[in-house]
Amino acid sequence: MRTTFLNTLFELAKEDPRIVFITGDLGFGVAERFMEELPNQFVNAGVAEQNMTGMAVGMALSGKIVFTYSIANFPTLRCLEQVRNDVCYHQADVKVVSVGGGFAYGSMGATHFATEDLGVMRMLPNLLVVAPGDPVETRYATRELVERPGPCYLRLGKAGEPVVHKGEIEFELGKAIQVRNGSDVTLMSTGGMLYNTVAAADRLASQGVHARVLSMHTLKPLDIEAVQSAAAETGAIVTIEEHSIVGGLGSAVAEVLAEADHVHARFKRLGVPPHFAPRVGSQEYMLAEHGLTPEQIASSVKDFVTARTATTAGA
Amino acid sequence: MKKNPMTVEELARAIRMHCVRMTGRANASHIGSALSTADLIAVLYGRFLRFDPERPDWPERDRFILSKGHACTSLYAVLAEMGYLPLAELETFYQNGSRLAGHVTHKDMPGVEVSTGSLGHGLPISTGMALAAKRDGASHRIYCMISDGECDEGSTWEAALFAPHHKLDNLVVIIDYNKIQSFGRVEDVIDLRPLAQKWQAFGWATREIDGHDLGVIEGTFGDVPFEAGKPSCIVAHTVKGKGVGFMEDKLLWHYRAPRGELMDQALAELEARK
16 A cells, blocks of 8 residues: 555656655655655655644645655654644645554554554544555545645555455545445445455355445545445444554444434444553464454454344344 | 835834733733734834735745744734734634634634644744745745744754755744743743754854844844855844833733733833833
């Protein structure tokens, strides 16, 4: 996703001199081309995220379309007040980009786990929150963000995620993408969990459980209609995210369900408990520690769906 | 471009009187912090800034960022004197439904470039504006006024590192060094001395001036940039509460509002200086 984002932005920037890419001293091996070929549209802010974000606003208020870029929590939590006061309040055309969402830097330690970013960013007024599910969604999202003025948080994984969408997709910010159709349960994922979610759905299908899969690439504004339809049509929703179950996709969907009239659906959140993971390891290891492998997701969903059947039978 | 016909002396006094009335009526704090900025702001708006109240979004305008947002009354006052808002609207300061908030607020307020109030935000934003102007080959300048207490904020120094590296000589920081911050004298809270040398060491062409000597202020702004290829830093030695005897150099007037007889007394004193 990181590579797709940078390549897409580079191509767009060649055509649009308003686009500026500011990095917080990161991008070794991937951002050099931008720096060398478009020096007037590239800034290395150094290891200074507050200034990076404030400067981005100053440039945006001067007519630029600015992308700030760093990893994990650095472009978000480190400079949270700059994002709130400077970016959001001024409705500045600044896109805050973080790579390494979730446990992408799983061996690096808890400082590098971005597991609360979506929840924190989701609370900020005027801020669009986008977490694409795969490189294809990343490409579409990057293009659309350039054309859509205003603040955004774009949460990416790292490099080398598998492509989920094999063909072209209809991508629109704020609109969920249905990746699998099914009527037994709806699996909603955000960000890079899409691949494991689809793999879990395929596994479930072989066990006779037909899951609808929605890629909720836009966390805010949430596609409320898609949530309500899923609730009405499948009666059960499971959210899957590489993020705390507090504040992120699970919370966002729960809010919609809790206030929905005439719709009732059973509901479960899969994700990271609000804790500091006690051990480090590869992203795969960390996901397994939190029940987020395809097998574990399928198993949790199967139990959840089976429990419903049992309850219904009991009633 | 409409200009106020006042002399800078008259403008500075008018700003001070507006500040006293606004904070007194509103029972608001920060009158001392506003009064220390008045002479600097009067010279800047009266003599140097290129702006047009009819076209607040004019791309070539100079930008003034009041990063010490708590001194907002002096900015609202000068903007009213320049024609950005009716003078009578100053009476709504701090009141229910007003667009004139207790910290500098841009919302629906032409002439206010950015909202401030949380310290340490203004200089990074100004730096971005200066960088954008440089890259666009634009000739306008960015003037950012910060407080001494604001020099405690790390983000101020992040920008202070960045601007000289990028040779932003279209950027001017004015430090309103009134020596009193929120909970005490600067030298007792976090001593900044030697302040000018710190900025100099960071790569800013730095001058120390008397921030209440109108002639000196005018001469100083006239010399900007002090050195080609370097951002300019003006360490303006000021007095908190300047212009109203009973407020001068008193921490109390970071907080207290001049109400009733005290307001009358303050206004009479300012009036008498004509």
